Amino acid sequence: xxxxxxxxxxxxxxxxxxxxxxxxxxxxxxxxxxxxxxxxxxxxxxxxxxxxxxxxxxxxxxxxxxxxxxxxxxxxxxxxxxxxxxxxxxxxxxxxxxxxxxxxxxxxxxxxxxxxxxxxxxxxxxxxxxxxxxxxxxxxxxxxxxxxxxxxxxxxxxxxxxxxxxxxxxx
Numbered sequence: 001x002x003x004x005x006x007x008x009x010x011x012x013x014x015x016x017x018x019x020x021x022x023x024x025x026x027x028x029x030x031x032x033x034x035x036x037x038x039x040x041x042x043x044x045x046x047x048x049x050x051x052x053x054x055x056x057x058x059x060x061x062x063x064x065x066x067x068x069x070x071x072x073x074x075x076x077x078x079x080x081x082x083x084x085x086x087x088x089x090x091x092x093x094x095x096x097x098x099x100x101x102x103x104x105x106x107x108x109x110x111x112x113x114x115x116x117x118x119x120x121x122x123x124x125x126x127x128x129x130x131x132x133x134x135x136x137x138x139x140x141x142x143x144x145x146x147x148x149x150x151x152x153x154x155x156x157x158x159x160x161x162x163x164x165x166x167x168x169x170x171x
Contacts, residue, residue: 002085019086019088020086020087020088021061021062021082021086021090033054033056036051048065062079063092063093064078064079072094073109075092075094076092076094076113076117076122079092080117080119081118083120086120089120090120091120093125096126099126100139126139127158128140128157129141129142129155130156130158131145131146131147131154132156134150141157142155143155
């Protein structure tokens with residue numbers, strides 16, 4: 001793909017094409033749905049999710065599948081191999097879920113990432129549940145408010161934190 005962007009940039013003189021890492025979850029979903037419709041014999045072998053319920057997707061961008069049985073260090077190393085060819089910037093997500101690593105562990109991990117890999121950025125993505133009734137937020141994803149005095153079902157799931165790049169200062 002990198003070679004193709006360079007070729008197209010040469011071919012179309014005044015235009016510059018670059019690779020960009022983009023989440024595009026809706027595109028990954030749409031392509032999976034279309035492939036199941038248009039290629040019913042081949043698509044089930046590569047489309048992820050549950051075709052029976054219509055909850056299907058492709059792993060998008062340069063990410064390994066979230067479900068991959070890869071530890072965070074190996075995920076960073078493997079995904080980081082693509083970062084130098086993604087000119088518009090790249091990111092590796094470390095999904096924390098409900099775990100609560102210490103700030104010292106996170107800082108140590110970040111230093112190792114930027115000293116020992118080719119990663120441009122790393123994002124630690126925990127999960128939270130925000131209650132629209134009482135306005136409070138609890139750690140983890142849930143169908144109800146995490147506070148016993150509320151227990152509302154009017155909640156929203158939240159994932160993700162800002163990315164950290166090697167240009168950031170660690171406190």
